[in-house]
Amino acid sequence: MACAGLLIVGGCSSAQEPVPANGSVTPAAGPPAAAEADGAVTIADSWVKSTLGAEDTTMTAAFGVLTNHTDKDLTVVSATNSASGRTELHEMAMADGAMVMRPVAGGITVPAGGSTTLEPGGLHVMIMDVQTPLPPGEQVTVSLTFDNGSTMSFQTLTKEFAGANENYQGGETGGMSMGTDAATAGTEHSAGVSTPGTATSHG
Amino acid sequence: MLFAAGSGVIGGAAAVAATATALAADRERSTIARVERDALLARSTFVGTGMEPAAGKHQSGVVTAPQAHSVFAAFDLREGVDAAAVGRLMRLLTDDITRVTSGRAALADTAAELAATPARLTVTVGFGPGLFARTGLTEQQPAGLVELPAFPKIDQLQDRWSGGDLLLHICADDAMVVAHTQRMLLKDTRAFAVPRWFQRGFRRAVGSGIPGSGDRNLMGQIDGTVNPATDTEFDAVVWDTGPGWFAGGTTMVLRRIRMDLDRWDELDRSAMEQVMGRHLDTGAPLSGSAEHEEPDLAALDFTGLKAIPDFAHLRLARGDGPARQILRRPYNYDDSPDADGASDVGQLFCSYQADIGRQFVPMQQRLAESDLLNKWTTPVGSAVFAILPGFEAGQWLGQGLLG
Numbered sequence: 001m002a003c004a005g006l007l008i009v010g011g012c013s014s015a016q017e018p019v020p021a022n023g024s025v026t027p028a029a030g031p032p033a034a035a036e037a038d039g040a041v042t043i044a045d046s047w048v049k050s051t052l053g054a055e056d057t058t059m060t061a062a063f064g065v066l067t068n069h070t071d072k073d074l075t076v077v078s079a080t081n082s083a084s085g086r087t088e089l090h091e092m093a094m095a096d097g098a099m100v101m102r103p104v105a106g107g108i109t110v111p112a113g114g115s116t117t118l119e120p121g122g123l124h125v126m127i128m129d130v131q132t133p134l135p136p137g138e139q140v141t142v143s144l145t146f147d148n149g150s151t152m153s154f155q156t157l158t159k160e161f162a163g164a165n166e167n168y169q170g171g172e173t174g175g176m177s178m179g180t181d182a183a184t185a186g187t188e189h190s191a192g193v194s195t196p197g198t199a200t201s202h203g
Numbered sequence: 204m205l206f207a208a209g210s211g212v213i214g215g216a217a218a219v220a221a222t223a224t225a226l227a228a229d230r231e232r233s234t235i236a237r238v239e240r241d242a243l244l245a246r247s248t249f250v251g252t253g254m255e256p257a258a259g260k261h262q263s264g265v266v267t268a269p270q271a272h273s274v275f276a277a278f279d280l281r282e283g284v285d286a287a288a289v290g291r292l293m294r295l296l297t298d299d300i301t302r303v304t305s306g307r308a309a310l311a312d313t314a315a316e317l318a319a320t321p322a323r324l325t326v327t328v329g330f331g332p333g334l335f336a337r338t339g340l341t342e343q344q345p346a347g348l349v350e351l352p353a354f355p356k357i358d359q360l361q362d363r364w365s366g367g368d369l370l371l372h373i374c375a376d377d378a379m380v381v382a383h384t385q386r387m388l389l390k391d392t393r394a395f396a397v398p399r400w401f402q403r404g405f406r407r408a409v410g411s412g413i414p415g416s417g418d419r420n421l422m423g424q425i426d427g428t429v430n431p432a433t434d435t436e437f438d439a440v441v442w443d444t445g446p447g448w449f450a451g452g453t454t455m456v457l458r459r460i461r462m463d464l465d466r467w468d469e470l471d472r473s474a475m476e477q478v479m480g481r482h483l484d485t486g487a488p489l490s491g492s493a494e495h496e497e498p499d500l501a502a503l504d505f506t507g508l509k510a511i512p513d514f515a516h517l518r519l520a521r522g523d524g525p526a527r528q529i530l531r532r533p534y535n536y537d538d539s540p541d542a543d544g545a546s547d548v549g550q551l552f553c554s555y556q557a558d559i560g561r562q563f564v565p566m567q568q569r570l571a572e573s574d575l576l577n578k579w580t581t582p583v584g585s586a587v588f589a590i591l592p593g594f595e596a597g598q599w600l601g602q603g604l605l606g
């Protein structure tokens with residue numbers, strides 16, 4: 001498959017302030033965030049960036065703080081979401097002097113008894129092929145599948161977020177916007193994590 | 204270091220000794236400073252960690268003891284924002300409010316540290332008549348929410364301080380908290396609504412007022428003496444008791460009332476007291492000597508005239524039983540003086556009542572007609588809002604209307 005190459009991310013520069021981890025918070029709006037049957041992993045402070053004002057409204061991302069309450073590491077290996085038919089697990093990395101985002105090889109691990117933060121400029125659940133733009137305040141359900149076969153899903157809200165645009169020199173908009181070539185190239189991808197080895201390509 | 208380089212071994216040693224002495228003195232001073240600071244802290248009341256509940260039958264910020272700082276922020280809905288979109292905004296705001304009032308940052312807050320000390324922060328949300336009209340919800344507009352009639356004898360209303368579809372009323376005992384909260388809420392609101400006016404107000408700092416007494420306003424009067432204060436009174440005066448989606452809500456009348464303090468200054472003290480019907484020093488009615496005693500409206504003074512004159516604010520403002528009273532929760536404002544040096548100060552008169560038409564309007568009509576205070580006060584802004592009922596955990600503001 002012809003690779004679109006590294007995806008250049010508009011706003012996700014390293015100057016991005018981390019989204020604060022506010023402790024274990026159940027969003028007031030909507031049902032409890034943690035829907036895992038046995039509560040092995042819960043998510044706090046979850047949100048999805050609204051596509052309002054984004055240059056490319058076909059993609060966005062979900063964030064939050066995953067906490068693993070078991071004594072075994074658990075790895076998110078795939079995800080789905082209610083706003084689009086395609087979901088990927090992404091990381092940010094430095095490549096050829098530019099911050100890029102790309103599928104994270106091996107999924108997103110939540111350490112035993114610990115937490116992993118999904119945030120702009122870091123690990124995130126990438127929501128792709130969004131057909132209907134997501135205005136702020138929209139409810140999105142995200143489901144995660146772990147390496148042990150268990151799943152969890154949570155309902156969360158879209159928020160308008162300027163991302164790191166204020167600090168970004170390139171003049172692109174949308175903290176999570178990617179080149180359009182990446183979006184179209186992605187059609188060959190199915191939902192889920194790219195197999196290791198294709199980590200630097202997106203489609 | 205420059206001094207060491209130029210001064211040789213001996214000079215350098217002397218400098219080192221001198222530095223050591225200076226350091227010791229510094230350390231002693233800072234120890235003293237620390238001891239003094241600790242003593243001060245032990246005596247002070249730390250207000251930063253104070254919290255008011257977000258969830259409940261009623262929104263906070265209405266019968267809540269007034270915080271020191273406040274902004275009333277009014278917005279107009281953007282073109283095309285329908286009931287569903289307002290619902291989305293309410294879900295976002297409910298989440299924000301739940302977090303910020305408990306000392307947790309709103310999601311995606313890039314200055315989360317500012318949220319750590321809420322200082323009794325409350326955020327109270329209201330809908331103006333325009334919102335009901337523009338979202339096709341006129342049928343559901345609470346009966347208690349009516350536009351005020353004109354009061355031609357007193358009103359000099361300006362558009363820039365009047366009306367509005369949506370109100371966010373933010374109060375806290377720390378102006379930094381109010382400012383940061385305003386910024387965060389603005390970010391979530393602006394996709395749905397454009398700012399119409401923002402009015403900032405303040406009261407006495409925490410610890411500056413007289414406990415158990417009304418706060419003084421910018422005319423120097425004790426203001427807030429006669430006000431509902433118990434849950435029974437709040438139920439009788441403030442809250443909509445249903446049935447319907449609005450049960451637990453109330454209405455707000457906000458009047459920006461400019462005070463002509465320069466002309467007020469021309470009165471002597473006893474004239475000022477006559478205008479109000481109360482003593483300036485104690486706040487007692489002119490018929491008596493204690494702030495909280497019942498005014499005797501029939502009492503005569505030594506000249507045989509009514510102690511509390513017919514034109515007195517107190518006499519005319521008296522609500523006729525709970526069904527006609529209001530809860531007043533005003534803030535002071537102080538803007539830049541005009542080019543001639545006249546102050547632009549006044550009161551953000553803010554009242555809550557279950558029914559504007561039944562409770563507020565007759566009172567304002569009496570005052571507009573014959574309150575002598577009108578000579579020195581001018582309403583320059585006016586707005587009314589339905590203050591939404593509260594929400595329980597897991598619900599969102601306005602869900603009963605929009606859900």
Ligand code: HEM
Binds near residue numbers: 429458552580
């Ligand atoms: C700048 C304008 C105003 C000032 C400076 C002012 C000041 C005061 C003061 C000093 C008192 C006496 C102390 C107290 O009971 O709180 C008072 C009482 C009161 N005022 Fe005002 N007021 C203003 C406007 C209004 C308006 C517009 C209304 C209603 C339409 C109103 C309604 C009342 C009521 C209901 C009372 C209590 C009367 C009683 O039952 O004794 N005031 N006001």
Ligand SMILES: [Cu+2]
Binds near residue numbers: 101124126
């Ligand atoms: Cu991504």
